[in-house]
Amino acid sequence: MPGTMQPTVGGCLAMNIHGKNHWRVGSFGEHVIGFTALLGNGEIVSCDKNDSSGLFHSMIGSFGMLGCFLTITLQLKKVNSDSVEVSSLSASNFDDLLMIIDQKKGCDYVVGWLDCVASDAIIGRGVVHTAMYLEAVEYENDNLITRYDLPDKLFLLPYKYIWIILKLFNHHIGYKIINMLRFYSGKLRHKHIFNQSLVQFNFLLDYIPNWKRAFMPGGLVQYQCFVPFDDAIDVFTNIINSCHQYKIIPYLGVVKRHRNDDFLISCNLDGFSMALDFSVTEKNRDRISQLMSELDEIVIDAGGRFYFAKDSNLSPDTTRSFLKKKVIQELINKKQDCDPYNLLQTNLSRRILPELHR
Ligand SMILES: Cc1cc2nc3c(=O)[nH]c(=O)nc-3n(C[C@H](O)[C@H](O)[C@H](O)COP(=O)(O)OP(=O)(O)OC[C@H]3O[C@@H](n4cnc5c(N)ncnc54)[C@H](O)[C@@H]3O)c2cc1C
Structure with a gap:
């Protein structure tokens, strides 16, 4: 649950948002049973926690760089009161x-x-x-x-x-x-x-x-x-x-x-x-x-x-120090598979990881 009621479900999954209950229940992505997504290469994929392509694990949180979530199935929790x-x-x-x-x-x-x-x-x-x-x-x-x-x-x-x-x-x-x-x-x-x-x-x-x-x-x-x-x-x-x-x-x-x-x-x-x-x-x-x-x-x-x-300020070097080479390379590989023509870009992605778009 983020600190505002404005976000969309797609935006929540793309950034894998968290709330004041993060320790107790984890991030938004941990409550997703599955999703369908339109990849940058035009393919529509269906993923769940057991998917072998690694897309479930890499699309959640990767700031919309691999594809667009079309449907998301969430495991909700029953509460007795609001x-x-x-x-x-x-x-x-x-x-x-x-x-x-x-x-x-x-x-x-x-x-x-x-x-x-x-x-x-x-x-x-x-x-x-x-x-x-x-x-x-x-x-x-x-x-x-x-x-x-x-x-x-x-x-x-x-x-x-x-x-x-x-x-x-x-x-x-x-x-x-x-x-x-x-x-x-x-x-x-x-x-x-x-x-x-x-x-x-x-x-x-x-x-x-x-x-x-x-x-x-x-x-x-x-x-x-x-x-x-x-x-x-x-x-x-x-x-x-x-x-x-x-x-x-x-x-x-x-x-x-x-x-x-x-x-x-x-x-x-x-x-x-x-x-x-x-x-x-x-x-x-x-x-x-x-x-x-x-x-x-x-x-x-x-x-x-x-x-x-x-974020509005991170430099590419700081982003690289934080994410480390192995993770960045894996994201680049996924990007080349899912979005070979680099259709999916944002001001954020161009600023923090320009190599994603080369
Ligand atoms: C006042 C305020 C309080 C906040 N509090 C919290 C908080 O407590 N915890 C927290 O985690 N976050 C918090 N946020 C941040 C907010 O939850 C995230 O920025 C969230 O991603 C915004 O969702 P959105 O639908 O507005 O997405 P947008 O801002 O429109 O997009 C965010 C990113 O998601 C991508 N995206 C959007 N929709 C899709 C889709 N369907 N498929 C693929 N990619 C998509 C976009 O390309 C973009 O990169 C807060 C923000 C504000 C303004």
Whole structure:
């Protein structure tokens, strides 16, 4: 389950998306029984987990480079309720945050919200939210009809203009305020338990209609890296310190627990990911790009990985260091078989792996 309700099923499989339940249930591709796809060579193929061609294993996650998914058969899971019971736990630094997330990884969902402003001894402080599906009996007592409705107004402002409030905080001091408010409200609600709809728990930004307008005209970029368990504290600390040195504060920082999978192209590993959202302006665009390239080196040195769905900056060299020769060669071989005329290309693929299109 991604952090927005907008993606298509094809897009989810092409990027092999994950959610706040990645440790517990794995990535999207792990729930696929089979699919049909139109390859770049015009052939329509049908694949399942046991297929001997290796296409199942290589098409899932390979960012649409081999073919287009036409139909996807998913193994769904029955839940008794559309709501979850959420627990809020405050963490005083990265050691604490990652320890709580790891201890709670057996919950249906677990996610850490960072205070990206904190430094030194309190760097990495934040709030962990865990969630468990509610049982049917609790569901029956709940008010289903109003569950997804947004209020008409917040104070006097119609809800559809709520992005304007977000925009008022779209500057350096605003990010500091947002980060600190998130941390202190979490601290006040330490061990607080409350019910939330699944939609509300998972799709934070979708709850702000037109949220993208708050970041106009520059837009936003996210930096997400995946780091092995033992290196996560050091790597994440270095990353936040680098942001501070550049004086570029992420307005949102999210940490999740992950596990390995065996798809050809995969960001997943036994460890943690940290996703940092940066608001872009004409003035800071180049510096953010420079910062991200520095962060890439920290991640690569620790044997970390990247998630192409969120990437806007990876260089071919960094991509090669992450994927390694053997995997890239296997992808190139598959590409030559499935799409010999190079019909399937994107700005992403041309930037990160130009050799795929030679
Ligand atoms: C606010 C927000 C929150 C997000 N949160 C998460 C999250 O928590 N976890 C997560 O994993 N991701 C997250 N994402 C990323 C998102 O889930 C992925 O980018 C997803 O791939 C988008 O799906 P889409 O249908 O919009 O695909 P597009 O963006 O249109 O395409 C994505 C890629 O998939 C390929 N593709 C699309 N359809 C097909 C098809 N039918 N066959 C073959 N290839 C295809 C495209 O060529 C492209 O390379 C988030 C994105 C946003 C904007």
